[in-house]
Amino acid sequence: MMKLIFTAALVAGLAVLGWVGAGYIGGHTLALALTLLIAAFYMAGAWELWLFRRGSSALERALKSLKDAPANLDGWLASLPAGLSIPVRQRVEGGGQAFLDPCWFPTSPGCSFFSACWAPSLAWS
Known part of the structure; x- marks a missing residue:
């Protein structure tokens, strides 16, 4: 069940990024580039979470x-x-070695939020 929820969230996020990116095609190159950058970080976070869940x-x-x-x-x-x-x-x-946690994922929502707020203002300027 959880695998289905994570997959659905990934697909929904990619669909939104695709929808936003499609709106910038041919209109504003910088906003499109930022949307693609957000998509790259989104996919890096998804990859990291997949590796973490697999481990x-x-x-x-x-x-x-x-x-x-x-x-x-x-x-x-x-x-x-x-x-x-x-x-x-x-x-x-007997050592106290910590297990690895995801490091990209916690920063992804903040980066996405900042870019989502900033990129549309570039398109309107």
């Missing part, structure tokens, strides 16, 4: 498959995505 799902599956402590930690860590194996190893060994 989280892989970690969840690997943890659910454990009944006891693994006999071979290296073999078990090999089943995880590369970006998670080092933080998980350090957590298992």
Whole structure:
């Protein structure tokens, strides 16, 4: 269900960006360029969230498959995505390594809002 909601939100966002961008075609090049820049950041944020969800799902599956402590930690860590194996190893060994969070996504809405407010004023000037 959540996958459907995330996909629907992605498609709706792309549809709005396409609609806004289509309005600037042939009219105002700078506003179109800013809309395309917003679309690029939007897609970068979507890619990052997809990778984060994939890594989280892989970690969840690997943890659910454990009944006891693994006999071979290296073999078990090999089943995880590369970006998670080092933080998980350090957590298992008693370190305080933090897991990676999305870093592009939190800035995307602010960038999109700023550009959405600014780009139309360029078209009217």
